[in-house]
Amino acid sequence: MSDSIRTPLGKVRGLGTAREGAHHFIVQRVSAIALLILVPWFLVSLLVAVRGGYGGAVAWIAQPLNAVLILMSVGAALYHMRIGMQVVVEDYIAKPVGKAALLILNTFIPVLLFAAAAFAVMKIAG
Numbered sequence: 001m002s003d004s005i006r007t008p009l010g011k012v013r014g015l016g017t018a019r020e021g022a023h024h025f026i027v028q029r030v031s032a033i034a035l036l037i038l039v040p041w042f043l044v045s046l047l048v049a050v051r052g053g054y055g056g057a058v059a060w061i062a063q064p065l066n067a068v069l070i071l072m073s074v075g076a077a078l079y080h081m082r083i084g085m086q087v088v089v090e091d092y093i094a095k096p097v098g099k100a101a102l103l104i105l106n107t108f109i110p111v112l113l114f115a116a117a118a119f120a121v122m123k124i125a126g
Contacts, residue, residue: 024083031080038073045069058124067125074117078110 049060060066085106093099 024087028080028083028087031076031083034072034076035080038069038076041069042073061121061124064125067121070121071118075114078114082106082110 045060045066049057052059061070086103089099089102089106093102
């Protein structure tokens with residue numbers, strides 16, 4: 001008798017009961033790869049932009065390519081953070097009510113932060 005209650009098809013597909021398999025793992029790695037490209041660009045560009053003072057920084061953000069890349073950097077970082085925090089909450093918070101509240105906050109806070117960042121960039125670039 002087998003120790004596993006999974007069907008042979010379930011074993012082949014590698015899907016657990018949630019039917020998502022390794023989705024979080026893959027998405028976390030893809031967002032990390034995006035950040036490996038975006039964060040160095042962002043840091044170098046930021047250092048160059050601040051050399052011109054406030055006016056130089058505003059002019060740098062106002063350039064369309066920079067504005068798009070800033071929003072991509074912020075979006076990728078917040079998405080990466082959200083996925084990582086979701087795994088932490090699901091693994092380490094035992095109480096269902098606390099877990100549900102933290103998961104809801106974990107969705108709304110990154111969306112709110114991205115909206116604020118998008119508003120700020122669009123206000124400067126617009």
